[in-house]
Every structure is written in C-alpha cells, then in structure tokens.
Amino acid sequence: MNIDLTTSLGSLQLSAPTLTASGCAAAGKELAQFGDVSTLGAVVTKSIMMAPRSGRATPRMAETPSGMLNSIGLQGPGIESFLENDLAWLRANNVTTIVSIAGNNVDEFGELARILSKVEGVDGLEVNISCPNVESRGQVFACNPYSAAQVIETVRSVWHSDAPVLAKLSPDVTDIVEIAQSVVEAGVDGVSMINTLLGMVIDVDHMKPMLGGRTGGLSGPAIRPVAVRAIYQVHAALPHLPILGMGGIRTGHDALEFIAAGASAVSIGTVVFGDPGAPWRIANELGQELESRGYNSLSEVVGLAHHN
C-alpha cells in the first residue's frame, strides 16, 4: 500500500492519521502493550487540571446501544505529577503528544497553558472547554461563544510555543458554527470535535439515575452521525480551519467519513475500550479504503464531501 496517510493539524505534522481521544487512552502508557504508541498520529492525553482530582462517585459508566455513558469527572493526578511521570514517559518513548487541559475557571486554563508552553515534549495543546462531567453546566465554556473565546484568548496570551492550540467543542449547543467562529477569532489553530453529549440512564429497579454523577457523557458509534454533521457544518463555514474529528469511529470506513466531512485527522475514543489495538487498525483500514477508491493520499480527500 503506497497511500500517503501523513497529515497535519496547523503547524503540527502527523506521521499517521489516527490519534487517541482524550480520556480514552490515559497518557498512552497502558496502550503500549497493544502497539507501538510512537507510530500513532499522536496521543491526546486525558484532560489534566492544576490540582489532583478524584473524579465523581461510581458507578461511572453505563453501556448503551452502540455506545456508553461516562461520568468520570476528570480524575487525574494534577499537572505537577503529569509532567514528572506521564509527559516524561511520552517523551522518553518519542510519542507525538497533544496535551489536553481543563480548568475550573478561565485563570486555571491560563495557568496550565503557561506551564505547558515552557516544557519540552508538548506537540500540541487541546483545550477541553466542553467536558460535560463537571458539577455545573455553567462551567461548560464551549456552550457559550463569549466564555469559549475568553478561555482561548487567555490561553493564547500565555502560549509562547509554535505547537498548535486546538479548542475541543461540544455538540450540545444550538449552533456549533457560532462557537467555532468565536474560538477562531480568539486565536485557535484548529478545533477538536466532538466531545460527548449529555445523557442519562435510569435504573428502574432502584428508580434512580444509574450513574453516580446522575448525568454522563454519551460516546461511541451511537453519536457518530452527530459528529459527522458537526464537522461538516464547521468545515463548510471555515474551510481553512484544521479539524481533529472524533465521535464513535470504529473502522477505517468511519474515519473516511470524517475526513470527507472536513477533518484532517481523527481521534479514536470509546472503541479503544473494547479493542485496544483500534487506533493502529483503523489507520491501516483507512489506507485500504482510500486505495480501493483510487485515491493516492489522505490530504486530497479532506472535505471532499463538500464538492459533490
């Protein structure tokens, strides 16, 4: 197969088109027993916060038709331990790394970006303004164009690295194009979409919500058409904006849909839980899907569905 699968997100060149999705591969280390992590497009790390964080009560997941709900609540070790352990491991293993950050408020995003812009081994920054698993919907910055832009402006003002800054967007909004436009004006180099959709499952034996956190984020193939639609809309409005696509990608065929809708690369999330080798498998399958359709490269297909 001599299909060119290399791609880019702004200034970041990627040797492969599949990345891991934030929160679905921790910081890469656990996946190393299933494949060579350095051959992935990149590892996108679990969203990191300033302080260590315990996450929400359990149960934290419920399986749903072709998907799952999660209410992890950003459990993580805090930035200090992340730099010392996780980032050090990623660097030592030559893994292209996009660090995902999350903050309780605008200042925390700024502080995290300031710290990360000074360390080696951060090839990109994904600003998670869309985690649904926080106590207050008011904290979902990506639901409001003004607060979304505020976070990005703050991050941008302290970001002195060439590595691209991506904003991670939520599909749970009236008009995702409006949010995308506002973060572009605030200075992002690209967007990641989509984060999970807010959902709920009720345990009718106990007559209460199944998840400890009551609501959770819906992910997996169940949300794939929502993701493709969102990417298509944003690419139509902002054709030069690099898009990292995710949402239920399970096969190379699925990935090709995202690319055709306008994504330059894709992240594999929930499907990794059932198939830890999926990010590598899907890259291979994508090559075959392109080849069988007579294409020579991934880049010639980005956004192609807009031209027919």
Added chain:
Amino acid sequence: MHLVLDAPEIDEVASGHFAAVAVGGIGGGMLLRRAFSIHKSTPGESLEIIFAPHGQGTQWLATQNAGDVIDVIAPLGKPFVLPRQPISCVIVAGGYGAAPMELLARELRGRGCRVDVVLGAATQEKLFGVLDLKGVSDSVIVTTDDGTSGVRGRVTDVLADVITKNNSQAVYACGPMPMLQAVAKVSQDNGAFSQCAVEESMACGIGVCMTCVLPVIGDDGVTRMSRSCVDGPVFRGDRVRWDDVHTVPSDAFGAPRPGGH
C-alpha cells in the same frame, strides 16, 4: 456455565487474574468487554471461565457454540499475593466468586499451606466448585442463605470459627462486595490478613478509562480512587474503604473541596 477456550497465545495465569471477553460479535451494539475471573488455564493452550447468564452480553455468550471464535484479552489485573511461608489459609467465595479458587488452592498447597474453604451462595443451584475444591483443600464448609445445602446462613457466620480452629493467618476472598466487606471485617477481628478480589463495573479493563475505581488506602496512608482493573482486582481487605465504596470520601486524594471543584 463453563466456557473452555483454545488459547494458543495465553501466558502464565495466576489466581485472581481476569479475562476481558468481547461480546455481541464484530460490529455489534455492545462495545465493552465483560470481565470474568480466570478459572483455569494452561499456558499456550487453553483458558476457562465460569459465568452466569445475566444481562445482554452474558446471554449472548451463553448462545455461542463449540468451535465459535471468541475475542479475549487475558490475563489482566493483579493476582492474589501468595505467602512466602507455609501458613494456614482460608479461602472464602460467594457464588461464581469460587471460579478462581481452585487455582488458588493449588498454588497455596504448592507452598505447603493448609487450606480451608468456605463456599457460600444464595441457594444450592448457585453454589459452584464444591467438589473441585474438596480435592485440593483440607476442609470445605458450605453455606446457603436458604439452607438448601450445608449450613443455613452466610459465609461470615462460620468464618470466625474456621479462622480460630485452624489458627489461620491469611484469608482469600472473592464474591459480591457486601460479602467481601464482611469477610474483611471478620478476618481483621480475628487477627487474619485478608485479600479480596473486588467486582466493579469496568469499561476498558486495561487502565485507561477510570471507570472502575474504589477508595483504597495506600502505603502512605492516603486514600486514592484506585483502578480495580490494574491496581486490583485483588486488594488488601484492610485497605479498601468498604463503607465508602461508590462514593468519593472527602479525605480522598483530589476530592472536591469547598470552593474548589
């Protein structure tokens, strides 16, 4: 039900390791693997699990025929820790919690340990492994909630006596969480050290998702929300904060603070 799989690539398995089984077939609607204790295994040859059809995934598994291909990742998790000395041990299991125990009994006996077994279930039909365990232990006591087999009552009703009579120093347990909590307490009250294989919902089984956590006290005295798939499923009974399972205790590492998150 008993599932025996040809597994030419399986590594050495220890008791307490689990297998993550994909259900529903390729492209099906169930994305998450189901976790089962490994009952028996021969490296490079085979793998056996014991399961009860329950929800959609295990019902699917029950309909598979001999010769069908099943996608399994194993062995996963941290197994039971065996004693260095030939001490006196008790194995306690509830229902399909007996699945890993025959292997454990063999391992313990291989180290010269005395092995006494307490097996419990709601009713006789749900008892598992009685005969197998009789062959590899010094004694077996059975309890059922409804008295259809053995002593009427729970495993913990007889455990203190077993520990005292045999001067047991270590208790190994697998079964439902309330049983494990009670076993950990009875063990501690009677001066025995306990190890419990817990059962928490798992999405990935390989340590990447953080769904399977429970509050466990570390060597440094700090409670962390530990992953039962990679830090467990076997934990020291005296280290699990049983009363706080399914919650995040306010003194846990990274717990929400007033004014914080």
